[in-house]
Amino acid sequence: MRAMQHVIVGNGIVALSTAFRLAQRLKGSDTVTVIGPCDRPGAATMAAAAMLNSFAEISAYSLKSKEDRYHFALSRRAAQQWPDFEKELVDAARGVGSACDAISRGEQDRGTYIINNTAADEWDDKNFDAMVKALEDFKEPFTFVHPGEIPNYLPAQHERAARAIYIPDEGWLNPRIVIETLDTILSGHDRVTVIDGEARRFRKSGDAISGVELADGTVVEGDAFLLATGASASALLDASDLGIAMQPVFYGLGVSIEIRSEGHPHTKCVRTTNRGGACGIYSVPLFLGKNGPKDHLVIGASNRVINKPVLYGRLSAVEHLMRSAMQEINGHFYAADLVRVNVGWRPTSQDTYPLLGKTSVGNLCIATGTKRDGFHLSPVLSDIMATLMTGGSAEKEFDMFAPERKVIRDIPRQDAVEMIVNSLMSEQYQHGYNPSNVLMNAQVRETYRKDIEALHDRIGAKDWGIHPELVNMYREGHAK
Numbered sequence: 001m002r003a004m005q006h007v008i009v010g011n012g013i014v015a016l017s018t019a020f021r022l023a024q025r026l027k028g029s030d031t032v033t034v035i036g037p038c039d040r041p042g043a044a045t046m047a048a049a050a051m052l053n054s055f056a057e058i059s060a061y062s063l064k065s066k067e068d069r070y071h072f073a074l075s076r077r078a079a080q081q082w083p084d085f086e087k088e089l090v091d092a093a094r095g096v097g098s099a100c101d102a103i104s105r106g107e108q109d110r111g112t113y114i115i116n117n118t119a120a121d122e123w124d125d126k127n128f129d130a131m132v133k134a135l136e137d138f139k140e141p142f143t144f145v146h147p148g149e150i151p152n153y154l155p156a157q158h159e160r161a162a163r164a165i166y167i168p169d170e171g172w173l174n175p176r177i178v179i180e181t182l183d184t185i186l187s188g189h190d191r192v193t194v195i196d197g198e199a200r201r202f203r204k205s206g207d208a209i210s211g212v213e214l215a216d217g218t219v220v221e222g223d224a225f226l227l228a229t230g231a232s233a234s235a236l237l238d239a240s241d242l243g244i245a246m247q248p249v250f251y252g253l254g255v256s257i258e259i260r261s262e263g264h265p266h267t268k269c270v271r272t273t274n275r276g277g278a279c280g281i282y283s284v285p286l287f288l289g290k291n292g293p294k295d296h297l298v299i300g301a302s303n304r305v306i307n308k309p310v311l312y313g314r315l316s317a318v319e320h321l322m323r324s325a326m327q328e329i330n331g332h333f334y335a336a337d338l339v340r341v342n343v344g345w346r347p348t349s350q351d352t353y354p355l356l357g358k359t360s361v362g363n364l365c366i367a368t369g370t371k372r373d374g375f376h377l378s379p380v381l382s383d384i385m386a387t388l389m390t391g392g393s394a395e396k397e398f399d400m401f402a403p404e405r406k407v408i409r410d411i412p413r414q415d416a417v418e419m420i421v422n423s424l425m426s427e428q429y430q431h432g433y434n435p436s437n438v439l440m441n442a443q444v445r446e447t448y449r450k451d452i453e454a455l456h457d458r459i460g461a462k463d464w465g466i467h468p469e470l471v472n473m474y475r476e477g478h479a480k
Ligand SMILES: Cc1cc2nc3c(=O)[nH]c(=O)nc-3n(C[C@H](O)[C@H](O)[C@H](O)COP(=O)(O)OP(=O)(O)OC[C@H]3O[C@@H](n4cnc5c(N)ncnc54)[C@H](O)[C@@H]3O)c2cc1C
Pocket: 009, 010, 011, 012, 013, 014, 015, 035, 036, 037, 039, 040, 041, 042, 043, 044, 045, 046, 047, 048, 049, 050, 051, 052, 053, 197, 198, 199, 200, 228, 229, 230, 231, 232, 236, 252, 253, 254, 255, 256, 300, 301, 302, 343, 344, 345, 346, 347, 367, 368, 369, 370, 371, 372, 373, 374, 375, 376, 377
């Protein structure tokens, strides 16, 4: 049998986990080549808190379309697969002589408290109710807890939670340790080549891709290719001129911060519901190795969807995270050290769903657009992508996320307008908005509503609506 050369472009969690699955399945003299810059500028994976959340991501508008329900099903499957996947990674790392014997504290790195506090507005309450309903409907274990009993939770009095739940099975990992482990496994594998470089474009010969041209001019040839460069996938496709009509992937610029809180370490994840186009505020313990410090945590995260790569986060994003951490989570964080500011680009497609699977160019697959949960989904996505790259097929529903699909328009216009206005109001409240009376509030809402209706009219969105995160991309003409 002829040897297969698999070439993976990208080196975030989606690319590396797929390379890992492929390496497990190599036959005869098959090979895998991974291409990506080792400093990974803008990689979402390196900025992620790497929460493994399914239910904690539910909001009042979740699970309304078949696409969202299927996405949720993949997310739940990923939650089940993570413990085994983590074990496979540790075993494989040992297999190449690494001293790595843990990438998390196992069971202890599970357990997520969701707080319903007064730092934003009533939209939080609706999202909280929707989350509780989903937990009940799917019979997922959870308990209501008294907010005062949440470990290491000491918010400012005026922003304390009135309600809280504990979801015991939702956890987190340190993404840097996972990536380090994958790097070690792949570079230690005798039939995997890891290239520290950047792809400039794909080369096509006839109906198929023949190779990848790198920024230094060298060409990597192969038989089966995967484009998994996160938010910059569209840029690489545009430069390659392959005739693939994929909706744009934007840069969901997200900022998170790592802090060290001596004397007040977190043992569990404490977070709000998702809020106004972003993920609310969360605080997650950071595992730094068995013998590493125990008092580091990640606070996240902001979200600003833009059409070009920007390497830095805004001061206002960092200021908001620091203030929210001190006021909404624990006042003692005022004395915490700021260790690092993480900036990453969430790969955000125009319809906000992932772009996954085979393309019209026979030997090219794409895996991007995972936006907010690509880390969590990676055990499932890597399995399916490796299967597709080796000639297998995926379950029928997976086609919903085919890279060249039409833009999914699953939000009716009126729902979208309501969602966007609610998001904008929530955002204002998070940034200190304090209307002098109830009439003013109604006027502000009405101003937003008119503006958003006008935007829908202008772009011809009659029976479908814009996703709240994409408003600026439609307004500026980058999404059509
Ligand atoms: C602040 C923040 C918090 C998040 N929190 C979570 C969370 O708690 N849980 C969760 O599941 N997800 C979270 N996410 C989302 C998650 O990080 C992403 O969904 C996921 O990491 C995307 O992985 P990726 O491999 O597709 O892209 P990336 O991680 O962005 O990786 C793409 C890689 O491709 C490389 N690359 C780019 N261009 C080229 C090129 N031309 N040639 C070669 N290589 C190239 C880049 O250097 C980069 O390393 C968060 C994201 C952010 C920004």
